[in-house]
Amino acid sequence: MIRIVGYTKQKEWLTDLTMEDLKSTELEWYWVDFNNPKEDECRLLDTYFHFHPLAIEDCYHLLQRPKIDHYEDVHFFVLHEVERKTLTVNEINMFIGPSFIVTFHYEPSPEIEEARIKLMSSKKIGDKGQLYAAYLVMDKLVDQYFPAVHELEDQLLDMEIGNGEGQSQTLMTDIYNIRSRLLRLRKTIIPMRDLLYRLTNSDRIDGMGPYLAFYHDIYDHLLKLSEMMDTSREMTADLRDNYISVNSHRMNAIMKTLTVITTIFMPLTFLAGIYGMNFSNMPELEWSGGYYAVITVMLVIGIGMYAWFRSKGWFK
Numbered sequence: 001m002i003r004i005v006g007y008t009k010q011k012e013w014l015t016d017l018t019m020e021d022l023k024s025t026e027l028e029w030y031w032v033d034f035n036n037p038k039e040d041e042c043r044l045l046d047t048y049f050h051f052h053p054l055a056i057e058d059c060y061h062l063l064q065r066p067k068i069d070h071y072e073d074v075h076f077f078v079l080h081e082v083e084r085k086t087l088t089v090n091e092i093n094m095f096i097g098p099s100f101i102v103t104f105h106y107e108p109s110p111e112i113e114e115a116r117i118k119l120m121s122s123k124k125i126g127d128k129g130q131l132y133a134a135y136l137v138m139d140k141l142v143d144q145y146f147p148a149v150h151e152l153e154d155q156l157l158d159m160e161i162g163n164g165e166g167q168s169q170t171l172m173t174d175i176y177n178i179r180s181r182l183l184r185l186r187k188t189i190i191p192m193r194d195l196l197y198r199l200t201n202s203d204r205i206d207g208m209g210p211y212l213a214f215y216h217d218i219y220d221h222l223l224k225l226s227e228m229m230d231t232s233r234e235m236t237a238d239l240r241d242n243y244i245s246v247n248s249h250r251m252n253a254i255m256k257t258l259t260v261i262t263t264i265f266m267p268l269t270f271l272a273g274i275y276g277m278n279f280s281n282m283p284e285l286e287w288s289g290g291y292y293a294v295i296t297v298m299l300v301i302g303i304g305m306y307a308w309f310r311s312k313g314w315f316k
Helices: 053-060 110-119 128-145 147-159 164-198 208-274 291-311
Strands: 001-006 027-035 067-073 073-084 089-096 100-105
Touching: 027 110, 027 128, 053 067, 053 073, 053 089, 067 164, 073 164, 089 128, 089 147, 089 164, 100 128, 110 128, 128 147, 128 208, 147 164, 147 208, 164 208, 208 291
Parallel strands: 027 100
Antiparallel strands: 001 027, 067 073, 073 089, 089 100
């Protein structure tokens, strides 16, 4: 489906235009949106707009890394839209020309619709042209990154080590899931940040000067998102290390307790082993009180060793 809006020299918005209407000299600039286009509609990128073949190829092959390419007086952008819950990435391709903006995407984009509504809400905004329209699209896309990053931050802040056996068993799985989601976001946010850096530090796009402040604002948002992701990744690393440390400490305590118990029973096992042998020349076997004497000796040894280990704090 193709949706076209245009802004006339009489400072009026025209909607539901056709490709033939774009030839009108009354149009100041226009916006063509390709939403899940059919094959014949896709061919218009070449037959009508005559975009560079490499840019058209990038539109067809998903999923490209966010980037900006300059082709004479047409500038091609690959942008990413992120769904908050699933972190599914949808590619938004955008062309900016001297008097037009063209967006191309295979999935419905609420951000593009919001940008179009805001753009057409005022004639004064329409005067700002296609560069401001491109800013609105990028701004709406980047704004949707924040809820996804904030949600992961909240999950990390809610995590506590050692609060219940069930949580301890699933903590590492949760941590690695969050790290995986952060990595998916990073593959979008970092390239988008680099794209905005190139855009705000380049003179390849004519007429960019009045809009640099707007694009710098998006760049600042992406810088903040990058810092938030780095902080979250450090938190996952700290949680992972703390979990491993707690488990190691717990295992050491268990092993120490078992070692102490084993040590106490070693002399008792030694005595039981000696008197369990079936030699005939063992005087104690003929003694009527031998059994009680050996049990008493074993109790004294066991209790004595327990008291000694306890005085050294080995049971704490």
